[in-house]
Amino acid sequence: MRYLYYPGCSAESTGMAYDISTRALMEKLGVELVELDDWNCCGATSYFSVRELDSFAIAARNLAIAQQQGDEDLCVICNACYTTLAKTNRYMADSPHVREQVQGALKAVGRRYDGTKPVRHIMDVLVNDVGLEAISEKVARRLTGIKVAPYYGCQYSRPIGSFDDTEDPQTMDRFFEALGADVLTDFPAKLKCCGGMMMLTNATGAVRLCHEILKSAEDLGADVIVAACPLCEMNLEGYQPNVNKAYGTHFHIPVMYFTQLAGLALGIDPKQLAIDKQVVSCAPVLAAIPA
């Protein structure tokens, strides 16, 4: 199994643990990730604010490279990158105007994209290609008794919903069940917004949103929150002190990339999963995983 791999900008800074643990996990599962050559920023949400076509063109440069580089699907780890790239495909298919303009812009820099490169979220690849059974067979340390709150984040299945439901996604639940965890399947905040980029522009509002998610996880007795997006992970983890200050709470909940926790279950060394880079200590989780 082989995929082209798009790490996204966060993988080079705040979200580097996501990238590191993804590579380790996929290697363990025998999945080859070939990093997309000279990829650029997907454009994220900010770019849509300048000119819609710019954002599609910038995203499409990556897809054009992917088309040239190989026949494999393009695997993406960040929710926002995933949605931006998948949305570009969707709009190029739906709107002849978008298609024409984007293809024109690519042509101006000597690139070509036909609009057909499948963009896949890493969870989609794990659940639907690798398969839960195969993953379950490779478990070295079952996550028995670990209460996992699966936090999907907004752009995991919204707005496209191609591999999971837009209102009640299930893939991450099933994934951690396969690893033996005690999944909090009814985690009601699984899709609530963490505030995203608002953390820098309107901290009060973002802190309020994080509070709702953290409280929901704590009420259910979560041992760890797992995330599938660098921005979500950073907001939920990094701003717990701010939430505590604003709401008089005492949250100290470990937050991990889902690839990190999965890596532990498959017996990968915590160092290889960059677990030491987490802001809230994950020691209690590490200690709780049965040997």
Next chain:
Amino acid sequence: MSDQFEPRLIGFLCRWCSYNGADLAGTSRMKYPPNLVPIKTNCSGRVDPTHIFKAFAEGADGVLIAGCHPGDCHYINGNYRTAGRFPLMKKMLEQLGLEPGRIRLEWVSAAEGDKFARVVTEFTEEVRALGPLGWNTRTPEEQADAGQASSDRVEEAVPA
């Protein structure tokens, strides 16, 4: 109106579904190009190849056959006969040097006025793009070319 080419189209409409669908397009005041003249038959299964040849011979540039959706036929399965016959008719016309895009089969129910209007609009534009049939003015070579050149790109339009 501009002096662009106005194709002349004949549409065989089954009485129970498509004719009523066309009526509904009218009742709902949907607008579509005036190029197609409907001819009513009881069932799309009544339309036989000679009707289509006749239409082309009389100067039509395109022929539409519209019937009930599969399973909805007033006569149980008349439209399946049409569907079965259609690819053969198309093939024959192709051999005669006709672009396959000049003949079209569609399922239009009595509730699908919007679909009827859309089909006529699309079909008019497609045949307009093909240009006049000129059945009698082309050389045999030209006719063969027309059938050949267009067969690839229109093949996918055959209803399953």
Next chain:
Amino acid sequence: MPAGEKIKICQQCGTCTGSCPTSSMMDYGPREVIAAFRAGMIDKVVKSNTIWLCTSCYSCTVRCPAGIKITDLMYELKRLGIKYDLLPKDTRNPAMTRYFIDNVLKYGRNHEVGLMARFMLAKDWSMPFNFAGLGIKLFTSGRLPLLPKQIRGKEEIAKMTAYLDAQEAKLQ
């Protein structure tokens, strides 16, 4: 905007505003934005804080019974705001957007440290102190590299943008 005409069939049901995680902080909820749009009073909403509080969570878009792509509409309004310089005074978001884009134009990728630093220095002197605790932790764990990565094809970004500028000019 693809499928933009859908706003004509908005029935003002409020599902979008009710679903929006940040609507309570907005001057106008998404429903009111659509109402204003239809009433020809876009300037009113563009100047408000509303569109800059949209986090692109797409809750409204997936729930809208009229199939309106409300998140895309918010982007459209952000674009109008930037283009005609109709920005609310107390919102930091437009600046953030600007810095982000400069980043991508310059390096081809987003350099988070640079982004945060420029943003904080320019917009809010107090912020580094609020976030100092986290920043230090991120630095010490190596999660905030100081030097930006650059891509080889970074000039392609500017070229594509220039191409689209020219196309837009041609259309107008």
Next chain:
Amino acid sequence: MAQEKIGVYVCHCGTNIAGKVDVEEVTRWAAEQPNVAVARNYKYMCSDPGQDLIKQDIKEHGITRAVVAACSPTMHEPTFRKAAADGGLNPYLLQMANIREHCSWVTVDGEAATAKAKRILGAQIHRLPLNEPLDPIEVPVNPNVMVVGGGIAGIEAALKLAQAGKKVYLVERDPSIGGHMAMFDKTFPTLDCAACILTPKMSAAGKEPHIEMLAYSEVTEVEGYVGNFKVKVRKKARYVDIDTCTGCGLCTEACVVRKVPNEFDRGLSKRAAAYIPFPQAVPLRATIDPTRCLTLTGKKCKQPCLTACGPGAIDFDQKDEEIEVEVGAIIVATGFELWDPTPEKRYSYGKLDNVLSSLEFERISNASGPTGGHILCKNGEPPKAVAILHCVGSRDENYQEFCSRVCCMYSLKFAHLIKEHLPECEVYECYIDMRTYGKGYEEFYKRLMNEDVHFIRGRAAEVTDVGLSPTEEGRLVVKVEDTLLGITRRLPVDMVILSSGLAPRSDAKETAQTFGFGCSANGFYLERHPKLEPVSTVTDGIFIAGCCQYPKDIPDTVAQAGAAAAGALALVDNPTVNVEPTISYIDPEKCSGCHICVGLCPHAAIQYNEEKGVAEVITAACKGCGVCVAACASGVPQQRGYLDEQIFAEIEGALAV
């Protein structure tokens, strides 16, 4: 061909045609066409003076053919053919040219419309000389009627027909008639008890000697044509002899399988495998559920029901039985399904307790329901606050785009019932638009306002059990924008009622195909004309009534049932009916006996005559599709009214302009 004299009549239809098509020009042009003797135009051809023009011209100008260029033949062809007949012309010598629906209404440009009108009219002018006089075929009519569906619509239609002395077969899929109405508690806006007004009708239908009740039965096949339908009905095995069973219920008490979700209570209560669906069931007979009964599923059972049954009515060897019934008309009244709110996941239906569908609440508020008519939450406590969410799955591009008409009113009824049972309970109605269009409905809405129900104009965004404050903890919270205030509210409640729309039955499409009519885009059965023939279908002799046509309230359903019964009666009360003579015939001189048409005929109307070595059309069985005509390699079968040369002539005419 002798020289024919054609009369052409171009209708203005007020401005419907004349506003777009230059009728004077079309008339002038028509007068110049071959064989045309008279060409006129008139403001309203369908009016009496308009029709008289045709009659006069037949007498005074001796016209032998006529064409009316007006609306669709589905509208007025019978009108004008009758006028021709009255004037002494064979009705099949008159054709219509549809220059309204197919021309003036759909064309933007007036000149283009005028040109198209000429082509449409030209086709008919060309064909007319080839028309032959035809005589309608008179067929006998079976006086019996079948009504399919035993809800309020079917019951009402069956009773009306029985009163007129007609034999009625009433087919119901479930073990008892009654349909959805039997599940309701009260009916809006008068608050009549549903059972009080329905059960007398159910019992009358059960006792009526003219009604043969085929409960627990389904129609599997319909053959034939107007006045002469042959319907196959599968009577499902009840495993109880319906004549011997007294409906005493002892088998139900004795049955050891007790945990079957009770459909009648929407699964909120349990029933036994041997059961009577509800106390007022008609026929009041037991049924044994073959999917749950231990004996019938091949498991061990001591069969206490056999011992309990005094008359010995239980028969485990009973088999499904197929019968064939002959009727002259059919009324299809198969009703609706409540839209299942499960896909609307944000409302947590099926996930959170006390989020109820509207039919579940009907049962909870019903005295014969699972809580004995007490409005209670799952924990047995009465709710302190209830939210009723309108338009669930309705007016929504993701689900059903249409408005179901009844939900606003039944939601108001619910609010009233809650206030009546629990005066202290807070009731919130979250609505987009309040639609109270019927007699006494707006007054009912006002009454509810006076009863202090909270009306919140906004469609609920979501239902959650995550409380953010002490008043929300442990309860349900409805998030909704109050659009009149522009504020998003969180309503802490104990019960949420989802006012789902009415949906077409999941098998509506197949049922429609069985009976030979179509469905509208929204999935409900398609009526022949939305205004003037709301209970007829494209198939003569088959009528529709009630919610299978579109969501409607009980008054409208009953009215439609009456209309369908009248339509059926108007047909079966005659000894004969005329059917279209446009059927096929085979010239034995030309037929080579190749058999191709025999196998293709969808109605088995062509048989092979071994003796003569030719195929023959059975006149009574042919429905006139023309498939045989198109299939024959030598063009031997021909269809009257649609002869090849007539179609050719139409093509020529259409392309001659």
